[in-house]
Amino acid sequence: MKPPIRAARLVAALFLVTAPALSAPLVKSIRPLGARRGTTFMLTLRGREITPGSELVTDLPGTITRLAPPRDMKAPDTELPFLVVLGTDAPVGLYTVRLRNADGISNLALLSVGDFPEIENKKEPAGGERMERPARLITPPVVVSSTLAEAERDVYRFTAQAGQALVFEVEARRLGSAIDPVVRVEDGRGRELAANDDAPGLGGDCRVEVRFQSAGEYRVVVADTRFSAQEQNFYRLKVGSYLYADGIFPAGWQRGKEVEATLFGGNLPKAVTVRPDLNLPPGRRFTNVALPVPAGSAGSLPLQFAVGDLPERLEPEGSGPRDLEPDTIVNGRISRPDEVDRYRLAVKTGEKWLIEVEAARLETSRMGAYLALADGSGKVLASAVDAGGLNLQKEFSFTPPERGVDPKILFHVPSGLTDLVVSVEEITRRGGPGYVYRLRATRRYEEFSLESAAPFINIPAGGRAVVSMRVNRDTYAGPIQLSVANLGADLSVEGGHVPAGAREGLLVLTAKPDASPAIRRLEIWGEALSSDREPIRRRAAAVGLVTPVKGARRDVTARRLGMELAAGIARPAPLDLEVSERAIKLVQGLETSVTLRVSRSLPARAPIRVEGERPGGIDVNIRGGTLEAGKSALAVQLSAGVTASTGVFDVALQARADAGGREVIVTSPCITVDLVRAFSLEIPSDRIALARGGTVELTGKVYRQYPYQDVVGLRVEDLPLDVTCGAVEVPASDSAFRLEFRAGPGAEPGDYAVRLAATGKMQGRKEAKDYTIPDRVLHLKIAAAPSASAGK
Numbered sequence: 001m002k003p004p005i006r007a008a009r010l011v012a013a014l015f016l017v018t019a020p021a022l023s024a025p026l027v028k029s030i031r032p033l034g035a036r037r038g039t040t041f042m043l044t045l046r047g048r049e050i051t052p053g054s055e056l057v058t059d060l061p062g063t064i065t066r067l068a069p070p071r072d073m074k075a076p077d078t079e080l081p082f083l084v085v086l087g088t089d090a091p092v093g094l095y096t097v098r099l100r101n102a103d104g105i106s107n108l109a110l111l112s113v114g115d116f117p118e119i120e121n122k123k124e125p126a127g128g129e130r131m132e133r134p135a136r137l138i139t140p141p142v143v144v145s146s147t148l149a150e151a152e153r154d155v156y157r158f159t160a161q162a163g164q165a166l167v168f169e170v171e172a173r174r175l176g177s178a179i180d181p182v183v184r185v186e187d188g189r190g191r192e193l194a195a196n197d198d199a200p201g202l203g204g205d206c207r208v209e210v211r212f213q214s215a216g217e218y219r220v221v222v223a224d225t226r227f228s229a230q231e232q233n234f235y236r237l238k239v240g241s242y243l244y245a246d247g248i249f250p251a252g253w254q255r256g257k258e259v260e261a262t263l264f265g266g267n268l269p270k271a272v273t274v275r276p277d278l279n280l281p282p283g284r285r286f287t288n289v290a291l292p293v294p295a296g297s298a299g300s301l302p303l304q305f306a307v308g309d310l311p312e313r314l315e316p317e318g319s320g321p322r323d324l325e326p327d328t329i330v331n332g333r334i335s336r337p338d339e340v341d342r343y344r345l346a347v348k349t350g351e352k353w354l355i356e357v358e359a360a361r362l363e364t365s366r367m368g369a370y371l372a373l374a375d376g377s378g379k380v381l382a383s384a385v386d387a388g389g390l391n392l393q394k395e396f397s398f399t400p401p402e403r404g405v406d407p408k409i410l411f412h413v414p415s416g417l418t419d420l421v422v423s424v425e426e427i428t429r430r431g432g433p434g435y436v437y438r439l440r441a442t443r444r445y446e447e448f449s450l451e452s453a454a455p456f457i458n459i460p461a462g463g464r465a466v467v468s469m470r471v472n473r474d475t476y477a478g479p480i481q482l483s484v485a486n487l488g489a490d491l492s493v494e495g496g497h498v499p500a501g502a503r504e505g506l507l508v509l510t511a512k513p514d515a516s517p518a519i520r521r522l523e524i525w526g527e528a529l530s531s532d533r534e535p536i537r538r539r540a541a542a543v544g545l546v547t548p549v550k551g552a553r554r555d556v557t558a559r560r561l562g563m564e565l566a567a568g569i570a571r572p573a574p575l576d577l578e579v580s581e582r583a584i585k586l587v588q589g590l591e592t593s594v595t596l597r598v599s600r601s602l603p604a605r606a607p608i609r610v611e612g613e614r615p616g617g618i619d620v621n622i623r624g625g626t627l628e629a630g631k632s633a634l635a636v637q638l639s640a641g642v643t644a645s646t647g648v649f650d651v652a653l654q655a656r657a658d659a660g661g662r663e664v665i666v667t668s669p670c671i672t673v674d675l676v677r678a679f680s681l682e683i684p685s686d687r688i689a690l691a692r693g694g695t696v697e698l699t700g701k702v703y704r705q706y707p708y709q710d711v712v713g714l715r716v717e718d719l720p721l722d723v724t725c726g727a728v729e730v731p732a733s734d735s736a737f738r739l740e741f742r743a744g745p746g747a748e749p750g751d752y753a754v755r756l757a758a759t760g761k762m763q764g765r766k767e768a769k770d771y772t773i774p775d776r777v778l779h780l781k782i783a784a785a786p787s788a789s790a791g792k
Contacts (some may be wrong), residue, residue, distance in 0.1 A: 035086055051101050121136060354443060369437055
């Protein structure tokens, strides 16, 4: 290999000075996909905007030297090699790789480090419908890196001895590939000896071990179970004789504490005890636990081990119901078929409890959990298979569970119940060492979690970038405020308002003009208040990387790495945006405008396209446009649907322009939007007393929200028999109203709930339907004697 070339570094430096701005590097592939520890290899990153001066940012344990780009590249800035020297003590596992240059940071790629020799399956074009090439000869132990195109099958042939045992394992999803791999082992005649699609603990990847009865030549076949055309279609096939575990117990423990965990299953001759390192920073939800083996014989990647902040305990011994302590994780397992683990939880009438089981999402459990709650007589009061279909119906009621991950129940304790029996079992009645779970019961039942929508961002020096955050509303439906805890001196943040019920919120980050180019790992938090006014504070997770999977609902991510959102600093943008308003009120069914002002160093002939960035799921439209040459301001319209949910949220405007053949995207300051109803009613009291045969007046005011200035109609619904109240209209020029209730001689005395309905005309709407606000409930009391009063 050629040593680093000084001239290439000089060219790179010149390029960075003269290159157009704001086209961050994009890594489409890396080669190789993995490496053997203790070796020296050339790591090549391919993609777009990979300039010669780009820096490799990685946690690989070794020394790294940037090399000169190849001279025969078909297109400039599409490939960059690095010389990597891995230490012999480099731990087996996955490592992150990304690029950084003056235009920011790239997306993340993962590289696998192991103990076996590495080769690449370089392919020639194949023919035929099955897209199967001639079998390639391999000699175990070996790791083969390759790709799969749609219905293609990769076939490898190898020789095995009588009685020899070999493990065949595929790394794909764990590396960020979109394929769903399946591995099959066949004899020389093509007869299947063993196959596997998804193996425990491998996150959708596959593994199988075969002990060969006779010496001879065999085949191993790798395919995509979906036979789909994926852009990221790579995999690594690992073949060798090595030990592996496919389960761990307990499956997790408390941060900063010590615990002995047992690795078991797989092909281990006996269980192995390890001590996971739990001294992890807040927010890390998993750590890796590797099987201790002699140097040079490590095979499978480490298993993941859950890390939390609550006290933890092991499942108590005994057959009867065991005491379940609130806010304590119980690590248990269904160790044999038909087993049911029962716990006793002390409760009081009227309490609300959230009870949940974690099993499937651990990835190291074979368990499909069933959760049931019963009284002391064994009567089942509630049950759940999983929580995938939880949808808030009303304050504390949920639809029946449907497909999802793990079960949870939000339970309201009925009158007279003091002991709740909590039962955990496997839905198919199976059991064994690998059927592990984690159980929690808490009265802090209002929960939510946060996750970044993008795996990374780039902020131009002196400019801004939008961070979109997703909200998983578990059992909490109120507003949330987002914040960044570790901004430092170079960054500031705006926005972060998530209105009640919304599932997304925006932050706008601004970098100082002289911001350091160092990569930031942002610690994002969400804060809220429970219905009891207790604070709820949750740290956001980052996806690490996002690989779209065609034909599937979920992307492949790297959540298990426990990363924060990475933020890079890019060169200053050639545009600067300002807005006329930083905070606006927007009325349901109406629109308002914000003026965007642009200053630019781009050529005056370049048009600028302006569009809006808003949280997903919010019924607000942002209508931008094109800022033609010579113009510096544009009126941007914001409009809300008539049924759009009210609340405070944030939006930003983005300008797109061409700068020397590269697209520039620049973000405006944050605009905080208070979405309000067109009008509201004010009455002194919602209680009305009326005597049979008498009358009473209810007075009040209509408060209109500018620019709404139309007529408002009022009427009272659900009146009892022989009680009337005439409808009134409040003119656009007035706000006061007066309603007269009249009870005839046949009115029945009693307490009644009636509704005060308000409707308004809305000029300019295409639909003829009136605008309405939620009805106001009034409490009407009818007395037999003539005695009447109402707030005036």
